Amino acid sequence: MRIIPTEAEAADLRGQALDFCYKTIPSTVRGLERQGTMSDGDSGAFFQALGMAGWIGRHWPVEYGGRSATHVETAIVDEALGYARAPLSAYLLSVKVFGNSLMLFGTAAQKSKYLPMIAAGDAMFCQGFSEPMAGSDFGSLRTTAVKSGDEYIVNGHKIWTSSAEVATHMYLAARTDPQAVKHRGISLFALDMKTPGITVNSFPTLGGGVLNEVFFENARIPAENLLGDENRGFHQAMRSLDLERSCMDRVGAARLSLDRLVEYVGQDGSDGAGGRLGDVKAVQEKIGELRTKLQVARSFGYLIARNLDAGKGVSAEFSFGKLYVGLLTQAIADATVDIVGTLAQFEHGSAHAIFDGLFPAVYRASPALTLAGGSSEIQRGVIAVRGLGLPR
Ligand SMILES: Cc1cc2nc3c(=O)[nH]c(=O)nc-3n(C[C@H](O)[C@H](O)[C@H](O)COP(=O)(O)OP(=O)(O)OC[C@H]3O[C@@H](n4cnc5c(N)ncnc54)[C@H](O)[C@@H]3O)c2cc1C
Numbered sequence: 001m002r003i004i005p006t007e008a009e010a011a012d013l014r015g016q017a018l019d020f021c022y023k024t025i026p027s028t029v030r031g032l033e034r035q036g037t038m039s040d041g042d043s044g045a046f047f048q049a050l051g052m053a054g055w056i057g058r059h060w061p062v063e064y065g066g067r068s069a070t071h072v073e074t075a076i077v078d079e080a081l082g083y084a085r086a087p088l089s090a091y092l093l094s095v096k097v098f099g100n101s102l103m104l105f106g107t108a109a110q111k112s113k114y115l116p117m118i119a120a121g122d123a124m125f126c127q128g129f130s131e132p133m134a135g136s137d138f139g140s141l142r143t144t145a146v147k148s149g150d151e152y153i154v155n156g157h158k159i160w161t162s163s164a165e166v167a168t169h170m171y172l173a174a175r176t177d178p179q180a181v182k183h184r185g186i187s188l189f190a191l192d193m194k195t196p197g198i199t200v201n202s203f204p205t206l207g208g209g210v211l212n213e214v215f216f217e218n219a220r221i222p223a224e225n226l227l228g229d230e231n232r233g234f235h236q237a238m239r240s241l242d243l244e245r246s247c248m249d250r251v252g253a254a255r256l257s258l259d260r261l262v263e264y265v266g267q268d269g270s271d272g273a274g275g276r277l278g279d280v281k282a283v284q285e286k287i288g289e290l291r292t293k294l295q296v297a298r299s300f301g302y303l304i305a306r307n308l309d310a311g312k313g314v315s316a317e318f319s320f321g322k323l324y325v326g327l328l329t330q331a332i333a334d335a336t337v338d339i340v341g342t343l344a345q346f347e348h349g350s351a352h353a354i355f356d357g358l359f360p361a362v363y364r365a366s367p368a369l370t371l372a373g374g375s376s377e378i379q380r381g382v383i384a385v386r387g388l389g390l391p392r
Helices: 007-028 042-052 071-083 089-105 108-119 233-244 248-265 281-309 316-345 354-370 376-387
Strands: 125-128 144-148 151-159 169-175 186-192 198-204 210-222
Touching: 007 042, 007 071, 042 089, 071 248, 071 281, 089 108, 089 125, 089 169, 089 233, 151 169, 151 186, 169 233, 186 210, 186 233, 233 316, 248 281, 248 316, 248 354, 281 316, 316 354, 316 376
Parallel strands: 125 169
Antiparallel strands: 144 151, 144 169, 151 210, 169 186, 198 210
16 A cells, blocks of 8 residues: 655655755756756756666556655655756656656556666657647647558657657657547657657757757657557547646745745845845745745645545646646746846856856746646646636
8 A cells, every 4th residue: 555655754755855866966967057947968867867766757566667656755756856956857758748648548568668668767758749830739730650561650840849859769649540630630659769760950948958859751660659549649648748747846946946045135245235135025025925825836736646646536737736836936036036136147157146047047947837738828728628617
């Protein structure tokens, strides 16, 4: 039986995860300014280090490389990884999106093949869902996978693919029945990125990392790599997107940003005239408001984890958490720049940088949180329609 950790066990687990990050991050990433990004090459090196140390997929069954840990334990670890501002793109896509989806609709053979490789840090997945004309409107995707004997032949173009530059595999959505109405003819696949016919182009982002576009020209996938039912991929992908929207790493990152703001405004001289910004009533009130919201986000994240452990259905709640934490992270970044002023502008590497340039890194990276995994507008729609039963 799965046991929810006690307060002391939770604190111990959190401490161990943070220690791991603080020891590992300096050797696997190039500098703090890159840690505010959603995706960069560092996330691959960090993912492998996580796997070697046994931090990946702990909630999966032992036979699939996990430790049968609770979702609450995973939430504690995710919050700690976020708090350490670890580069998590490869971890999130491999574990939360692909691995957890495979647990829901993969065959026993597929689980046995991929999950232990992911848990060991050896297989790293990117997510090939979005296309130039199919982001929010996922059902419009045009990349095709045509069955030919015991293979599918893939042609098309994906975009905004985080971590494709380091991934060993892709979790691919492609159209397998061009005659069917648009939500019906889509299927999901596991694709080896070394397959001939795949080209990856990286481009820099506002957050300081990279995103990718991926082109397929007659790339062949063995039919056994079809995930779930052929042509039922739309509904399975919606479930995968739910899983992507679980948010404890983002709660941890938001908490670090706010902790550092509190630390800074408490310092003598933080007002630029020998006094403390933290003595200003308006600053106290703003920080008090943000701290309250952060506590709501955190409690909600752990409520989702407890419900998963209790076997309760969780769906629109993921959208609530994602929407809330994305907006909160932006609000903290905006308030920091507003309160700290000019000194919040100095980047990593500058002699004037506060906390090694954390504040501008978070400010630049925060808008992406309201887009990646589905925009805020889409989350509001999910909450209204799926959560509250309003008409589609
Ligand atoms: C940092 C980052 C990482 C990403 N990583 C990946 C990845 O690894 N894999 C992947 O597949 N994709 C990835 N994406 C893509 C992401 O999923 C899409 O950007 C997102 O779904 C929005 O799609 P779009 O960019 O095509 O915008 P559009 O769908 O064109 O939307 C543009 C605007 O219109 C609004 N809008 C669209 N439709 C509606 C509607 N029905 N109701 C109300 N408003 C609407 C949107 O909210 C948005 O503000 C990433 C994006 C970012 C920013």
